Amino acid sequence: MAEETKVSAVRKPKGWLLFTANFIKHPGMIGSVVPSSRFLVERMLEPIDWDTARHIVEYGPGEGIFTREILKRMRHDAELVLIELNADLAAYLKGYVTDPRVTVIHGSAADINKFAAERGWDGVDYALSGIPFSTMPEGLRREILSETRSSLNPGGKFIVFQFSNKVFSYLKEVFEAVDKGMEFRNLPPAHCYRCSTATPAEA
Ligand SMILES: C[S@@+](CC[C@H](N)C(=O)[O-])C[C@H]1O[C@@H](n2cnc3c(N)ncnc32)[C@H](O)[C@@H]1O
Numbered sequence: 001m002a003e004e005t006k007v008s009a010v011r012k013p014k015g016w017l018l019f020t021a022n023f024i025k026h027p028g029m030i031g032s033v034v035p036s037s038r039f040l041v042e043r044m045l046e047p048i049d050w051d052t053a054r055h056i057v058e059y060g061p062g063e064g065i066f067t068r069e070i071l072k073r074m075r076h077d078a079e080l081v082l083i084e085l086n087a088d089l090a091a092y093l094k095g096y097v098t099d100p101r102v103t104v105i106h107g108s109a110a111d112i113n114k115f116a117a118e119r120g121w122d123g124v125d126y127a128l129s130g131i132p133f134s135t136m137p138e139g140l141r142r143e144i145l146s147e148t149r150s151s152l153n154p155g156g157k158f159i160v161f162q163f164s165n166k167v168f169s170y171l172k173e174v175f176e177a178v179d180k181g182m183e184f185r186n187l188p189p190a191h192c193y194r195c196s197t198a199t200p201a202e203a
Contacts, residue, residue, distance in 0.1 A: 015063030015092065022088055029086060031132030031163065032188075035065040039185035040192075044128060044159055045069060047194050053125045055116070055153070057081045059109035059144075060131035062089055064097060070128075071099050079119065083109050085131075109144045112151045123153035129160045133167040141167070145174045149197065158195040165191050 016035060023030040036044075044066065048056075050073045061067050061082045070080055082097070082104045084090040090106035097104060105115055109131055116124055127148050133141050148158050158175065160167065161183070168191070171178045175195035183190045 018088060018092055019063045022086055026086065028132065028135040030062070031130075031135065034187060035062055036130065036161070036190070037183075037186040040161060040183045040190050041066055041069050043181070043183045043192055044161060045073065047157055047159060048073070048126050050074060054078045055081075055121045055123065055125045057083065057112060057116070057124050057127045057151075059083050059112075059127065059129040060085065061093060062130070064093055066128060066130075067093070067097060067102070071102070074101065076101075079103070079121075081105060081115055081119070083107055083112065083115065085109075110140060110147055112144075112147050116151055123156065124148075124151045125153055125156050127152065127156075127158045129158070130162075133160075133162060133170070134164045141170060145170055149174050152197055155198065156196070158193075160193040160195065161190040162193070163188050163190060168193065171195050 019035055020033055023033050053074060056070060056074060056078060058066055058070065058080065061084050067082060074080060078101060080102045082093055082102060084093060084104065084106060085108050087106060090104060093104045109129065112124065112127070152158065168180060171193055175197060177196045177198055179194040181192045183192055
């Protein structure tokens with residue numbers, strides 16, 4: 001059952017410790033021993049048009065390394081939904097993310113359409129994800145990708161990083177255009193994908 005809390009200001013106490021402790025407890029769910037590097041954050045946020053983005057969703061925010069940077073850049077009237085499966089990390093985010101543009105949900109990315117509808121959104125402009133697609137069951141992987149595809153507004157983008165290339169073939173099945181790159185300045189180096197529903201000529 002998904003829980004939700006609106007919270008308001010951003011601080012960063014003990015986030016890394018909590019993240020690493022949860023990797024030790026749930027390595028398949030967390031997928032990485034430390035949060036992402038600033039280089040990976042920059043690369044992931046680069047495709048976002050901050051002037052037009054109003055409905056942004058982040059899957060698996062962890063301790064909030066992307067969240068903090070998104071909040072610096074997003075419009076004052078935009079909304080950001082954080083969907084975090086890990087109960088400890090979701091509770092942590094609810095405790096310290098105090099920006100009124102943010103809603104923290106303890107739940108699964110598979111329910112993105114339900115969460116968007118609950119907020120009265122017409123759709124999602126940008127979905128960002130670092131959730132470990134390679135270690136989850138195939139059915140769940142397909143469900144999250146298909147739900148994300150159907151949630152996107154025209155011109156919307158699904159921006160993904162992964163530590164293996166396994167998800168690439170699944171992304172190509174679901175999205176009309178998938179642009180692929182690597183960020184080596186991260187531990188470990190990350191595969192990065194920008195997916196859209198536009199044809200390659202329009203993307
Ligand atoms: C590799 S960590 C990335 C954390 C953070 N975004 C970063 O870059 O440091 C993956 C995160 O995805 C979360 N996660 C895994 N499966 C999920 C799902 N189905 N829905 C939402 N979050 C999920 C994990 O709990 C973890 O916080």
